[in-house]
Amino acid sequence: MEVSTVKSIPSAVLLLFAATVSAEEWSVSSPDGRISITLARQADGRLSWRAARAKAAVVEDSPLGIRRADQSFTTGLALLRASESTPIDERYETPHGKRRLHHVRANERTVSLSNAAGARLDVVLRAHDDGVALRYRFPETDAAPRTVVEELTSFHMPGGTTAWLLPHHMPSRYKPAYEDLFQEVAVGAAAPEPAGWSFPGLFKTPAGSWLLVTEAALDESYCGARFAAEAPGGVYRVRFPDPGEGRGVGEVNPTSTLPWTMPWRVVVIGDAAARIAESDLVNDLSPPSRIKDTSWIKPGRASWSWWSESDSPKHAEALNRFVDLAADMGWEYSLVDANWNLMETGKIEDVVAHAREKGVGLLFWYNSGGPHNDVAEAPRDRMHVGDVRRAEFAKLRDWGVRGVKVDFWHSDKQDRIRQYRDVLRDAADFHLLVNFHGCTLPRGWSREFPNLIGMEAVSGAEQYKFNEAYPGRAAWHNTVLPFTRNVPGPMDYTPVTFTDHKYPHRTTNAHELALSVVFETAVQHFADSVQAYRTLPDAPRTFLRKVPAAWDETRVLSGEPGRSVAVARRAGRVWYVGGLNGQESAQTTRVKLSFLDDPGPWWVTTIRDGATGREFDSSTRKATSRDEIEIAMGARGGFVLRITPD
16 A cells, blocks of 8 residues: 555655755745745755645645746756745725625745756745735846746645546537536546646545635736646646647747746635635736726626527527517626627617617627637637727727627637737727637636626536536536636626526526526626516516626625535625525525624515426515524525515
8 A cells, every 4th residue: 555655646746755854945824824835945956835724734745847948947946035925905896706895915925046057937925815826937038039838836635635627628629618517526536538627626625625726817928727637646737738729720838028927826725615616816816907997897687599599690680589688677788699790681780779779788799710710600700810800899889889709719828818818908998898708717807807797618508508418417517616617707607597498407497596696797698588587477587687797795605516505695785695406305505694784674585496396486574684594495406585675
């Protein structure tokens, strides 16, 4: 057994163990003192790092280092200087997200090193009350381009840890797109494909700490990263995109001039899964908004015709029916999906005029390609060249269109990251909202570009059209997402579908209704048909008319991935609570109202599972913040609460 255990540990980690006694170390702790991150330099000049919560290791000694084509920073590094711990205390406001007002408190430290050739590398360490982060920086100034060819950055998870990980897909016509189902696996399990595991990765240690690993502040100077397929000994190493992504267009290895600052490698840390789901650490680590006046950025709800009527974007009358639905429900937007420029009946100008008359903002679909995809859906070839894109955005602005949905990206290479950000920057100039589909993961851009109101990167409701296995996994999957995919940023799942599509639902209607609260994105696209929403009973229809998409505050009341979740969100003085059962058997949950900011009394409207999975049961009662509400959820069921002051 001892020999087998040693063989399972990577040689780089064994070297770290052997050198620990002679290592130099620099640590920084969170403002509350409970979380710390430590950088170590071994006797041979190798770097490693670790993290702790309540003085117990949550990330064990893990390799660090980075290699450029012209210089290596993996061994033989010498200390130049180490700064003292510097406090960070900043406040910012966002027009959407888990909360409106943000208070960032952290401590930061920079360790400056040089390699044998005298080239310099800074390692920046951050400790927040909800996690840690580190990043590399090349501080020298040089206009000659440099290329990073390898990162050694790794995350060594304690033995016995459980992981929830998303398989990354090898390149194909529609992949990678972050649209698989998470898998609950033992730490160190290999990914099912050579492409590896996607960010974010969720981990629960044997001691009960929860961690979410992802990245933040990715800009056009770098590529998107993920975990390698193999994690021997529980050591998860960062890797770059596959050469075949985006039909082979673009370079795998990122290139930039100096100085050059890399993305943050982020670990959200908490004592419960709920603390992970509440965290805004990815946004807190990201640059401030580039948009000074955000008054034109309006979160909201949208009708969407494509899920129930795939051919509807070619027919003005069909699109107008969904505009009318949005107007009747009080929703702010309606999405005009692919092939709207290939109208078969009516004119798109008629839809624009009808929406203007109804006071509904339109969002228009575009193909992101370009040579990086060969998907035929149109309009295409209007988003990848700057002058063409800006001319298209000017036309949309003149029409009064409120935003765009840009689809089919299929690459995390540096050139696609640059295009994402160029789209956001140009759209902001024309006061257009942006929703990305078939895309990468949120990496803090919704703070920097708050006109980013959604990103797909999720196996959402469209899978009822494509994936026979999806209905059987959907309830479990939906209770994993709040603790994984939705943590780093907005998630356009296109939820609240009651109609059975090609592959019928197994979630209950109350479960579907609760997704409008549990899942967060700045424009929530309700995907079902006009008839489905208009024929709802009064209580759920009224709920969907009132539920907002922007929140002043978010509390995750309970839950663990794959089991259940209950999320409370506040808009003004009104609270909304959504709960999901991810299990195949009924559950009873108790919602303590102690999160309410006033003793009350309050009016509480409850909508829960009815006698069958397709029925609702609703009631209204008075309650105070001292009360507890017991709610029975059916198998794969759910509930919502709407809580208003008396």
